[in-house]
Structure formats: C-alpha cells, structure tokens
Amino acid sequence: MSSSATTGTGQKTEGPVARVAYIVSRFPKVTETFVLFEILAVRRQGIDVELYPLWHEKAEVVHPEAVDLVRHAHFGPLLSADVIRRSVSMLVRRPRRVLGALATIVTENIGSANHLIGGLATFGRALQMADDFERRGIEHVHAHFANHPTTVAFVVHRVTGIPYSFTAHAFDIHVDQHMLATKIAEAAFVVPIAENHLELLGDVTGGAFGDKLRVIHCGVDTSVFQPLDETTPRSRAHALEILQVGSLTPLKGHAVLIDACRALVDDGVDVHARIVGDGPLRTDIANRIRSSGLEGRIELLGALDRSAIARLHHDVDVLVAPSVPTKAGKREGIPVVLMEAMASGLPVIASRLSGIPELVVDGVTGVLVPAGDPSAVAVALRRLADDPGMGRAWGRAGRARVIESFDLERNAARLAACFRDTIAARQLLDLGRRADVSVRDAGTAPSPVATSSGIGPVTRDPS
16 A cells, blocks of 8 residues: 555645445435545545445436546446356355355344345345455445445455445434344444434444444535625525425425415515425426416426536525425435535525434524424525525524534545544454464464454534
8 A cells, every 4th residue: 555645636645545445325326415525525535435336326417526436436237147256256265254144134134125135136246346345455345324335335344354334324224223233233333424313323222332433424515615705796586585405205395395485475475496306206396386376486497416506506595405204204314405505605494303403503504493394484484585684694604504513524534534543453453363373373472462443432523
C-alpha cells in the first residue's frame, strides 16, 4: 500500500490507503444520493473504494456524478457460470465456513420470506465477491442498508474473515428485524444514521454491542447547496412557492401536501407547489390534484438530478416533507432532501417522526407537524405566507444547523476514520497471532498482544 493518497479535490491525505468495498442494493438510484455522494466524499478522504451493487438500476435520470462510478462498478448477475465456478471453489476450500454461513441465513430468516429468499438468491454472488475481495486485497467491507447488502457482507466476513460494517437507515431496521442481531454482533461497527435508531438497535441485541454503534448522519455538500443572495431580486408569480422532493410512494405523504394546499386556496392564500420525483403513485397523485381542483397550482416535475434541485431551491419559499409511516411499518430516517433545502437557506416543514427532529428544530429552522395532518401543514404554510422575514430567518438558522452536524465532508471523514481504525486493529491482531505462533514454535511464552477491535463506545454527531 502507498503511504499517501491524493483526493478528488487535490488534497493530500497522509497514511496508508485503505481498500474498502461498498455493497449496495441498486445503483445508480437517483433517490439515494446519500450513497453516491458518500462514496465520492470517502474517496476524497483517501479511501480506495470499490463499488459492488447487487442490481444494476436502469434509470431514466442519473446524477452526472454517478457516471464514472457506474463505469467502474463491479456489476454482475446473481447467477452465472462464474458465480457457480467460484462458489464451488470456495465450498471446496472452506466447506465449514461456507455451510456455516448458509445455515445461519436459513435458520435465522425462517419466518421472513423477503430475507430468506434474498439471502439464498444472493448467496452465490456473495461467495463470488468473497473470492474477488481476497484477490483484490480488500481490507474492509461496508454495506448500505441492513437487509440484503449486509447479508452479503456477513457471508463475505464469515468466509474470508474480512471485517464488515453497515449503515442502518430506516425501513431496513424498522420493518423486518430477522438476523439483525447477528449482523450487529459480527460487524466491526454499525452506523445508524439517527440517534433515534439507538434504542431500537439496543432492544434487538438485548443491550449488547452498544460499543459498536457509530451515529453518523448522512450529509450534503454545502458548497453545492447554497442560499441565493438575499439582495438578489426574485420574481414571484404566487404569494407562496412550495417544493416537495421525494419518490412518489406512500411514505412521502404527497396527499397531505395536496390537501393542505386545497385548504389554503379555500382560505384565499395564493399558493403554488412543485413536486419533484417519480414512482408508482404518480397516477394516483395526479388524479388527486385534479379532483382537488389544483391542476393549475400543483406541478409534477418528475425526477431531477442534484444540480436541477439545487437551482429549484432558489425559486421557492419553503420545502415540505410531510412523511407518514406506512401500513407495512416503513418510515423515514432523516430525509436528505431536508438537509439539501436547509443548506440552501430554505425553511422547512416536516413530520415529527423518527430522526427528523434531530435535524429540524421546531420554530428555529422550520416547523415540525404531526405526521398525516394536512391542517397542521396548512397552518405552518400560512405563517410563512404572512411573514416572509420569519422564513428567511429560519432558512439562515437551517443552513447553520446543516453545516454543524450534516456536512458531507465532515461526516465522511468520521466514517473514513472508522474504516482505518478497524483495518489497523485487524492488522495488529494478525501481527499478534503471527508473533504468538513464532514464540510457540520457539518454545517460549508469548508477550501480551492487543486484541481490541479498535471500536470504542457509542459516538454521536454533535447537535
């Protein structure tokens, strides 16, 4: 390994280059900007990242920054001649490890069709990755989402001994917790994206392994998302311009915003809303807009890339994220769209749900409302329409809040440090084992050797 690396910004980072493989579900996924930009930021910290998606997402809109990652990502089918060949080879070489990992997946996922089928379907690909990681000298594996990607990372670890970690977001730990305790137990460390997740993860593990938890919020690039100069004149066709960004799914609560806009119009407030995103509810949302008589006031813009959304922030007065829990138990973690809007100097209105209050300070950076309450959203929007100066003050406070605890570069540096610490601890342990073998062969007693995982107590983002 080299002793230093040059980051994407041209900065020099000292120390050996750590080789880390990222396992993700689908890539490139326009709604999961946090994965894309985290990888790029971690690379700027001098980490050599190899990307291994489980599925190649075919999307109409792709962030320009993802193009190079897509070009060099290690895509592959779940079943192929190479998967079979390398799986058989790994089984022959390490039968107990392979069969042990398979047995754990089967026994611990009984009762969860999603996790069991997913674990079996990706098992061969996991063995292929395990072989590839050893050939490439991968020193650590990091998975995004606690479900299928972390199952693959777990298999790789069981078969090769390469340490792994994973980022836990929201639905991946709230909806189905099969095998989650084992994944935490065998991980080098775990990254919940919200303080709100700590209690749940503690309950799952019976209070054990708290020393492995690293609360690191997702972050946004505050150099990309910046406020418009307040002295710049803005042309407004309507009294209040509203923005909602998110996939068109039940989780995002689009009906709540539509109903709130209807109530405001009925009260004589001149509002206009733009909804960015695409998804399975597009037709239903369009029909609801039409039936509410708001076709001229609410636009569906479809999916947009990051730069387009950053520009759109300068044309609106407020971002609304009226998230609601779904019947299946899905819920938000901390939506990145809120961070992006706040970094751009926008006030925000969001549901008091999950980890959202860790970002949005009620009455300081925006308004927190009960989930699924259109009247509360309407009241908050009316306040902003009546007092634009208050909205600007909330926007300034929101940007300061993001810079303090949700800055992409700062949080990526913390994650990169966790990778390096884990790799260094494993190298120290390996050195100790080799020294122990040497002294035993020489017939003398071994010296004490540190065997710590290098993972300290629970740490949190400053807030």
